[in-house]
Amino acid sequence: MKKKVQHLAKPFFIIVAVMVLLFQSGCGFKDIDKRIFVLSIGIDHTKSEEKPFRVVLKLAVPSGSIKQSGTEYTYLTEESESISTAIRILKSQTDKELDFGHAKVIVFGEEVLHHELEEIIDFFLRRRDIQMISWVGVGQPSAESVLKAEPESEMAGSHALFNFFDQNGVESSLIVTSYLFDFRRRVMETGIDPILPVLNTSEDKKRIEVSRAIVVNSDKKPVELNEKQATIYNLMGNNADRYDVRVKNDDLNFTVAIDTSKVTFDINTDSKQKPIIKMDIEMVGIIQEADVDTDSSKLHTYSEVTSKTVKKDVTEVLTMFQEEGLDPLGFGLRYKATRLNNNKRYEEWKELYPKVTFEVNAKASLKSTGVIE
Numbered sequence: 001m002k003k004k005v006q007h008l009a010k011p012f013f014i015i016v017a018v019m020v021l022l023f024q025s026g027c028g029f030k031d032i033d034k035r036i037f038v039l040s041i042g043i044d045h046t047k048s049e050e051k052p053f054r055v056v057l058k059l060a061v062p063s064g065s066i067k068q069s070g071t072e073y074t075y076l077t078e079e080s081e082s083i084s085t086a087i088r089i090l091k092s093q094t095d096k097e098l099d100f101g102h103a104k105v106i107v108f109g110e111e112v113l114h115h116e117l118e119e120i121i122d123f124f125l126r127r128r129d130i131q132m133i134s135w136v137g138v139g140q141p142s143a144e145s146v147l148k149a150e151p152e153s154e155m156a157g158s159h160a161l162f163n164f165f166d167q168n169g170v171e172s173s174l175i176v177t178s179y180l181f182d183f184r185r186r187v188m189e190t191g192i193d194p195i196l197p198v199l200n201t202s203e204d205k206k207r208i209e210v211s212r213a214i215v216v217n218s219d220k221k222p223v224e225l226n227e228k229q230a231t232i233y234n235l236m237g238n239n240a241d242r243y244d245v246r247v248k249n250d251d252l253n254f255t256v257a258i259d260t261s262k263v264t265f266d267i268n269t270d271s272k273q274k275p276i277i278k279m280d281i282e283m284v285g286i287i288q289e290a291d292v293d294t295d296s297s298k299l300h301t302y303s304e305v306t307s308k309t310v311k312k313d314v315t316e317v318l319t320m321f322q323e324e325g326l327d328p329l330g331f332g333l334r335y336k337a338t339r340l341n342n343n344k345r346y347e348e349w350k351e352l353y354p355k356v357t358f359e360v361n362a363k364a365s366l367k368s369t370g371v372i373e
Contacts, residue, residue: 036060036096039073039159042143043083043120044109051079054109055086057098058147058159075148083123100129105161106136106180107143107199113214113222117187117194125184132181135165137197138214149205161199164210173231173240176213190346191332193217195233198224215326223324232317236263236279237329243283245364247302247309254290256306256366258283267335275352277318277331278359281310286368294369306364318358327353 042056054077061072076093080086091098112120124130139146151160163170165177176197186194198212213230215223225233234240243258265279287294287302294302321327332349339345 034096035099036094037099037101038103040105040107040147040161041103042107042109042139042147043112044143045111045115046079048079051081053081053083053086054079054144055083055090056144056147057090059094060102073150077144083120100127101131103130104134105159105165106134107139107146108136108196109143110138110140110214110222112143113138113216117216117218121180121184121187124180130180132179134180135161136178136180136183137161137199137210140198140200145201145205146199146208149201149208151207160208164208171242172211173234173243174211174227176230176234177238189333191327191334191336191349192330193326193328195328215328217326220325223326228313229317229320232313233328235261235281236314236317244288245285245306245309247305249305252302252305253292254287254294254302256285256302256364257288258285258364260284265329265331265334267331267338269335269352275356276359277356279314279318279361281314281360281362283310283362283364285364285366287366287370290369296369299366299369302369303364303366306366307362310362310364311360314360314362315358318360322353322356325353331356
């Protein structure tokens with residue numbers, strides 16, 4: 001009897017399995033010819049209260065031959081009450097599924113920075129198909145103008161903005177890199193302010209320049225850093241290599257190429273004196289250009305002059321941050337992290353920061369005057 005039941009059970013389970021497979025819905029996978037890849041996303045703020053967001057998508061058009069020259073892109077643009085609604089509408093404007101897996105650049109228009117950033121970045125944080133390591137920047141005059149710029153050096157299926165930020169293309173101390181995960185942390189956390197690279201396009205949209213940065217503070221108007229200030233920030237905040245120091249005084253006029261650098265700082269809030277931020281900077285480099293004859297026996301003198309120049313430049317930028325009430329280096333975050341929590345540390349820091357005195361100790365070691373003797 002037992003064997004008979006087992007004999008009947010086997011066909012029964014087979015029939016059930018077949019029925020289950022027949023009634024299952026199709027999986028979410030789509031062939032590559034049914035998808036179109038989004039390379040970058042632009043968000044501009046309009047003057048309309050009903051549709052405040054203008055969303056621009058830059059799409060890569062697949063080519064039948066990898067040898068095909070020139071760039072092939074298309075763009076989708078939509079204005080809506082929210083970013084997610086705009087994306088849903090844009091999906092109805094193309095015959096392929098929008099794939100955000102390759103969208104590694106998010107560009108905000110400058111006007112967006114004057115609104116609630118937490119609400120704007122919420123969309124990007126919730127979508128599982130947008131990478132948290134995407135680069136974030138500010139487009140001038142708008143995010144749309146940056147996305148629609150197509151430099152002649154841009155290859156088909158690629159994106160010039162990728163080369164600016166991934167360190168595999170251009171390497172420049174002028175370029176400030178900001179990732180989506182870090183931007184979100186700076187927006188949500190107290191004691192450190194978001195800083196974003198500024199992307200500017202030429203009138204003919206054949207060139208993109210990334211040489212400045214902008215610091216965002218929820219309580220203040222965003223402050224733009226010029227090229228020199230952006231470079232100094234990269235030195236202090238990112239230990240930037242390939243940093244050029246221009247030394248000018250009555251007797252010497254030369255440029256130093258810094259190959260390696262190391263920056264550390266400490267916050268001293270002894271009650272007996274004013275709060276002090278001590279910053280130590282160590283650099284190694286060579287002289288790469290000079291308007292006067294250089295002597296390798298005077299490298300020690302050149303190093304001392306370079307150290308004084310760096311100290312002066314860094315102190316000026318730190319003082320500017322303090323006067324503007326900005327903290328992109330995270331001094332307030334360090335203060336909170338190194339003191340026992342009493343739920344009032346950030347308020348304490350806001351009172352201390354305007355009183356801080358900066359003590360910068362820069363030490364440059366020049367190894368050579370270059371190949372010219």
